[in-house]
Amino acid sequence: MANIGDKIGELISTWDIEMCHRVPVPKTANQQNIVVQFARRTNRDAILDKARKAKILGTDFGLTGDNPVFINVHLCPELKRLLGQAISRKREVGWRFVWVRRGHILARRAENTPVLRITHASDVARMT
Numbered sequence: 001m002a003n004i005g006d007k008i009g010e011l012i013s014t015w016d017i018e019m020c021h022r023v024p025v026p027k028t029a030n031q032q033n034i035v036v037q038f039a040r041r042t043n044r045d046a047i048l049d050k051a052r053k054a055k056i057l058g059t060d061f062g063l064t065g066d067n068p069v070f071i072n073v074h075l076c077p078e079l080k081r082l083l084g085q086a087i088s089r090k091r092e093v094g095w096r097f098v099w100v101r102r103g104h105i106l107a108r109r110a111e112n113t114p115v116l117r118i119t120h121a122s123d124v125a126r127m128t
Helices: 002-008 041-053 077-093 121-125
Strands: 017-022 034-038 097-101 104-108 115-118
Touching: 002 041, 034 041, 077 097, 077 104, 077 121, 115 121
Parallel strands: none
Antiparallel strands: 017 034, 097 104, 104 115
């Protein structure tokens, strides 16, 4: 984590991290995700905001290949399912944007339209 902090310009100390572990994946997957739980949301949000703007590659950490390294919020299975439903609905009805920001699923029909926060399946149904 210190290497990521150096790359994005954010100091990450061991006191900022509550827990860090790999996520179990099927044997066919060649890359395992790493989940990090931060002690404070403000630290997490600052790191996510800076990581989103930085172009982080595997070579920055001594890995082979120029593959990008993605740093995202880890969603619980229920929210992952809801995100998948929102993305499917977006394609069906022609909405332009569905994204996750600070653990919340958000959707927008077009550039200058209001943002819809999706918390339940009924919110996905409101995407028309």
